[in-house]
Amino acid sequence: MAPQTHTAAVLVDKDTHSFTFEQRATPTPGPNDILIEVHALALNPIDYMQRDRGFPAIDYPSIVGSDIGGIVVAVGSAVPSSYPQPGTRVTAFAPSFYEKGKPDYGAFQKYACVWKEMVTAIPENMGLVEASTLGMATYTAMNGIYTAGLPLDGRYTATDKKALLIWGGSASVGASMVQVARIMGITTYVTASAKNHGFLKTLGASRLFDYKDADVVQQIVAAASEDGLVLKHAYDAAGGTRQILDVLKEFKDGQEPVLASAPASIFKPDSPREPGVAVKFVKCPDEPTERSKHFDYIGQIWLKEKLASGEYGVGSKVELVEGGFESLDKALDTLRAGVSGTKLVIQV
Numbered sequence: 001m002a003p004q005t006h007t008a009a010v011l012v013d014k015d016t017h018s019f020t021f022e023q024r025a026t027p028t029p030g031p032n033d034i035l036i037e038v039h040a041l042a043l044n045p046i047d048y049m050q051r052d053r054g055f056p057a058i059d060y061p062s063i064v065g066s067d068i069g070g071i072v073v074a075v076g077s078a079v080p081s082s083y084p085q086p087g088t089r090v091t092a093f094a095p096s097f098y099e100k101g102k103p104d105y106g107a108f109q110k111y112a113c114v115w116k117e118m119v120t121a122i123p124e125n126m127g128l129v130e131a132s133t134l135g136m137a138t139y140t141a142m143n144g145i146y147t148a149g150l151p152l153d154g155r156y157t158a159t160d161k162k163a164l165l166i167w168g169g170s171a172s173v174g175a176s177m178v179q180v181a182r183i184m185g186i187t188t189y190v191t192a193s194a195k196n197h198g199f200l201k202t203l204g205a206s207r208l209f210d211y212k213d214a215d216v217v218q219q220i221v222a223a224a225s226e227d228g229l230v231l232k233h234a235y236d237a238a239g240g241t242r243q244i245l246d247v248l249k250e251f252k253d254g255q256e257p258v259l260a261s262a263p264a265s266i267f268k269p270d271s272p273r274e275p276g277v278a279v280k281f282v283k284c285p286d287e288p289t290e291r292s293k294h295f296d297y298i299g300q301i302w303l304k305e306k307l308a309s310g311e312y313g314v315g316s317k318v319e320l321v322e323g324g325f326e327s328l329d330k331a332l333d334t335l336r337a338g339v340s341g342t343k344l345v346i347q348v
C-alpha cells in the first residue's frame with residue numbers, strides 16, 4: 001500500500017533551476033498506468049536540460065526524470081494481468097518527456113506513475129540500482145533502430161551483411177545500441193575513447209575506433225571495405241554528425257544512407273548535412289496507437305525476454321551518488337560536466 005503523501009523533487013517554475021523538495025499526494029494510477037515505489041533513479045542529460053533550460057518543454061510545476069528501478073504497488077483498472085502486478089520488481093521508463101513533466105509521471109519522486117507498456121519485470125539476480133539504468137538507454141536504442149528504418153524484431157546472419165556505425169559507444173544510449181545490434185546480428189563499427197574499448201568489446205562491439213584519432217573516418221571506411229560491408233546506417237549517441245556523414249558519404253551508391261541521431265544538436269542551424277544522406281532525430285512513432293504498440297513490444301516482449309535470457313543488461317558502469325533526492329542537483333551538475341562510460345544512480 002502506498003502512503004497518502006510522498007517526497008518529490010519539483011521544478012517549481014522556469015526561473016528556478018534547482019529542485020524543491022515537497023510532500024505531495026500519492027496519485028491513484030490512471031486506467032493504463034502502473035504506480036511504482038521508486039528505489040533507484042538513473043540520471044540522463046534531458047534531466048539537467050529541463051532543470052536548466054526548461055527544454056524539452058515542460059509545464060510547471062513539474063516533476064521530471066525517466067529512469068526507475070522499483071517495485072509495483074498498484075495497477076490501473078485497465079491493466080491486463082500479463083503486465084507487472086503489485087510486488088513485482090521492475091525497471092521502468094517514466095514518460096516524463098511524453099507527458100511534458102506532468103507531476104504524476106516524473107521519476108524524481110518516491111511514487112511515480114508509468115505507462116503500463118514501459119514497466120518491465122526484472123530477473124531475480126538483478127538489483128534495483130542496475131534496473132534503474134535500463135529505461136532511457138534501451139528505449140532510445142530501440143527508437144534508433146526504428147528511426148533508421150530497420151524492424152525492431154530484425155534478425156540477421158553474416159550473409160545479410162548488415163552493418164551499423166555507432167558513434168559514442170560508451171555513452172549510455174550507445175552502449176545499449178551495441179548490445180541491441182549484437183542481438184540482431186548486425187556488425188558494428190563503434191567509436192569511443194580507447195580506455196572504453198574493453199567494456200564495449202564485452203558488450204559485443206565488432207570493431208572499435210578511437211574518435212580522437214585524426215584519421216578515424218578513413219579507418220572506419222577502410223575497415224568496412226576490408227570486411228566487405230556497406231555502411232548504410234549510423235546511430236549517433238554523442239554528436240559526431242560531421243564525421244558520421246563523412247563515413248556515410250563513401251557508401252552512397254544505391255539505397256540512401258541514414259544517420260539516426262540521439263542528440264538534438266542536428267536541429268542547430270549550423271548542423272552539417274550531406275547530399276544523399278538522410279539525417280533523422282531518434283524518436284518513437286508519433287501516432288499514439290502505433291507508439292503504444294512500439295513501446296509494448298520493447299517493454300513487454302523484447303526487454304523482458306532479453307533480460308531473462310541474459311543476452312542484454314546494464315551497459316555502462318554504475319556509479320552511486322550518495323544523499324538521496326537532496327543530491328539530485330549536484331549529481332546532475334556532475335553529469336553535465338561529463339561522464340565516461342558511466343551511469344549515475346541515486347537511491348531513494
Ligand SMILES: NC(=O)c1ccc[n+]([C@@H]2O[C@H](COP(=O)([O-])OP(=O)(O)OC[C@H]3O[C@@H](n4cnc5c(N)ncnc54)[C@H](OP(=O)(O)O)[C@@H]3O)[C@@H](O)[C@H]2O)c1
Pocket residue numbers: 044045046136140143167168169170171172173174191192193194196211237238239240261262263264281282283339340341342
Ligand atoms: N533522442 C532521444 O530520445 C534521446 C534519448 C536519450 C539521450 N539522448 C541524447 O543522446 C546523447 C547521449 O546521451 P547519454 O545519456 O548516452 O550520454 P552520456 O552517457 O552522458 O555520454 C557520455 C559519453 O559520451 C562520449 N562522447 C563524448 N563526446 C564524444 C565524441 N565526440 N565522440 C564519441 N563519443 C563521445 C564519451 O565517450 P568517452 O568517454 O569514451 O570519450 C562518454 O562516454 C545526449 O545528447 C542526449 O541528450 C537523446
